[in-house]
Amino acid sequence: MTGGVRLARLAPPLTLLILLGPLAFGLAGTALPALGYLPELGGTEFTTAHFSALAEVPGITRSAVLSILIGLVTTLVSLGAVAGFVASDLGTCGFARMRRMISPLLSVPHAAAAFGLAFLIAPSGMLMRLVSPWLTGYDQPPDVLIVNDPLALSMMAGLIVKEIPFLFLVTLAALPQTRHVETMRLGRSLGYGRIASFVFLLWPPLYRQIRLAVFAVVAYATSVVDVALILGPHLPATLPVRLIDWMNDPDLETRFLASAGAILQLGVTLTALLAWVGLERIGAAMVGRARNCGHRMQRDRIVRAGARMVMIASAAIVFGGIAVLALWSVSGLWQFPDALPANFSLRSWMQALPRMSGPLATTLAVAGLSTLIALVLTILCLEREYETGRGRGGGALLLIYLPLIVPQISFMFGLQVLSIWLGVDASFPALVLAHLVFVLPYVFLSLSDPWRAHDRRHDLIAAGLGMSRTRTLIRIRMPMLTRAILTAAAVGFSVSVGQYLPTVLIGAGRLTTVTTEAVALAAGGNRRVIGVYAFMQTLLPFLAFAIATGLPGLVFRNRRGLRV
Numbered sequence: 001m002t003g004g005v006r007l008a009r010l011a012p013p014l015t016l017l018i019l020l021g022p023l024a025f026g027l028a029g030t031a032l033p034a035l036g037y038l039p040e041l042g043g044t045e046f047t048t049a050h051f052s053a054l055a056e057v058p059g060i061t062r063s064a065v066l067s068i069l070i071g072l073v074t075t076l077v078s079l080g081a082v083a084g085f086v087a088s089d090l091g092t093c094g095f096a097r098m099r100r101m102i103s104p105l106l107s108v109p110h111a112a113a114a115f116g117l118a119f120l121i122a123p124s125g126m127l128m129r130l131v132s133p134w135l136t137g138y139d140q141p142p143d144v145l146i147v148n149d150p151l152a153l154s155m156m157a158g159l160i161v162k163e164i165p166f167l168f169l170v171t172l173a174a175l176p177q178t179r180h181v182e183t184m185r186l187g188r189s190l191g192y193g194r195i196a197s198f199v200f201l202l203w204p205p206l207y208r209q210i211r212l213a214v215f216a217v218v219a220y221a222t223s224v225v226d227v228a229l230i231l232g233p234h235l236p237a238t239l240p241v242r243l244i245d246w247m248n249d250p251d252l253e254t255r256f257l258a259s260a261g262a263i264l265q266l267g268v269t270l271t272a273l274l275a276w277v278g279l280e281r282i283g284a285a286m287v288g289r290a291r292n293c294g295h296r297m298q299r300d301r302i303v304r305a306g307a308r309m310v311m312i313a314s315a316a317i318v319f320g321g322i323a324v325l326a327l328w329s330v331s332g333l334w335q336f337p338d339a340l341p342a343n344f345s346l347r348s349w350m351q352a353l354p355r356m357s358g359p360l361a362t363t364l365a366v367a368g369l370s371t372l373i374a375l376v377l378t379i380l381c382l383e384r385e386y387e388t389g390r391g392r393g394g395g396a397l398l399l400i401y402l403p404l405i406v407p408q409i410s411f412m413f414g415l416q417v418l419s420i421w422l423g424v425d426a427s428f429p430a431l432v433l434a435h436l437v438f439v440l441p442y443v444f445l446s447l448s449d450p451w452r453a454h455d456r457r458h459d460l461i462a463a464g465l466g467m468s469r470t471r472t473l474i475r476i477r478m479p480m481l482t483r484a485i486l487t488a489a490a491v492g493f494s495v496s497v498g499q500y501l502p503t504v505l506i507g508a509g510r511l512t513t514v515t516t517e518a519v520a521l522a523a524g525g526n527r528r529v530i531g532v533y534a535f536m537q538t539l540l541p542f543l544a545f546a547i548a549t550g551l552p553g554l555v556f557r558n559r560r561g562l563r564v
Helices: 003-034 049-055 060-089 093-107 110-121 126-130 153-177 180-189 194-223 226-231 239-247 254-292 301-329 347-388 394-405 408-422 428-453 457-464 469-480 482-497 501-507 514-523 527-555
Strands: none
Touching: 003 049, 003 254, 003 347, 003 394, 003 408, 003 428, 049 254, 060 093, 060 153, 060 194, 060 239, 060 254, 060 301, 093 153, 093 301, 093 482, 093 527, 110 126, 110 153, 110 226, 110 301, 110 514, 110 527, 153 194, 153 226, 153 301, 180 194, 194 254, 194 301, 194 394, 194 408, 226 239, 226 514, 239 254, 239 408, 239 501, 254 408, 301 527, 347 428, 347 469, 347 482, 347 514, 347 527, 394 428, 408 428, 408 501, 428 482, 428 501, 457 469, 469 482, 482 527, 501 514, 514 527
16 A cells, blocks of 8 residues: 555545544633633632623624624625626626626735725725825725714625635536536527526525535624724724724733623634524515516616626726735825826835734745645545545535634634643644644635546546556646645645735734734825735736646647646
8 A cells, every 4th residue: 555545544534533623722712801810810610600791791792793794794795796697698798797807806805905996985985095186086095984884884785796706616516417518508499588597597506515615604794803903894894803802901801801792703603603594484485476476587788787797896996906006006196086196106016015024924934835735635535535436425515614604713712722731722723723623624615526527537548557656646746736736735825825824813913914904094094005005915926827727838838738
């Protein structure tokens, strides 16, 4: 038996340990202080007093309810836009063009997209500049609260434009598992409109394939921290932001309150997920009733046009925001209402780069190492899956999605307590492990479908020629799947670059990344420095995807048969 086969046997349990171990220890490390047990801070008896204190915090109910609404509204709008667009344009040239336009947006970190949106819609933002003063009459920015509004509308918009690409690409990956071409053709042949054909026939099996991804969107939107710090309301803030404030409070007694709040956040996310399940049943009942009544919805142009406009607008907002970030990073004097800077300068970059070198090095090292480990584990797990024929069920998929569904803040604080207790806080290995918990699921989900679709007859030919399994993997399968492997690596790298909360809590302020530095600048008003950091945060994943796209064509330019 070769060494590669032995490693493949160890990979699945090791992967589960990496995914579920931090989750279990983190939740335990959060629950115990919430119940009063944290000997290092004098908590030696179990009590519910901290939950009582949490209930008396002013505005805590509003913060919790607002977080639930943000999760539900964000998911509903994002999923509705994706479903409407797929229903109206599936199989058209416009669908292919949108796919090419939306795909790169997955690499944009949430914080960078949030900064870009803020620079667009702020009272002194680019959109207001483009229509002032000739249309609005404003010679100075209007006194209107757009960013950080109390209803979190700007925050929802920022989440929607980022979740649409994610749900769209998840839907694209699930479509080949349904007979979408034949199904849509059948519906049209029976006189149904495109929307009706999609909703009545194709949507039920398609939604079952992407349901866990939708749950992940609900969980993320209810517990996101970095986007809430940039775009969310302040008085009161969303629940995750208030938890971060308590965790960073100099008074160590607030750690008990923060732990109780983290348990509340777990309940908030669970409530949002249960509410979403309720919406699923209501939607299924409405669809069933419409189908049974024979509604063919042939006049669906307005719905189709609306879904198409939302998709186009989401892409335009993200691309436009990135362009504005780049413009601010090289701007000189730029007074309102000028649409363009009076002059351009690299002064902001020259001043920021020396200070950015440390966080940039940490970002690259942590992202590179966590992605490499995730790739190795994923490939070995997929090899073991092929050997045993097990691991494709819904239970295995749920375990992979679990770190994405459980709120980060509900178990990362417990991990922070555990890392301090073990004496590994602010250490590079602990930070890599914290990032790996979130990188590994995305790498596995990105690589699993191309790996499983690989034609195994190549392996049989190699075995007939006397090649071992390990040699076949290295010499045959991996070269043929180079593009898929590099794409999964780019996805993992992007996920790591965008991690804010794990870096803040496990890094303990001593290990900083470009993302944590960019979000920290949100409290300041220097748009030029913010533009530099946020644009650099966007540039790193873009370069990773550019390498993943261009390198296979360069390396295998004389072997076109290796294209997938």
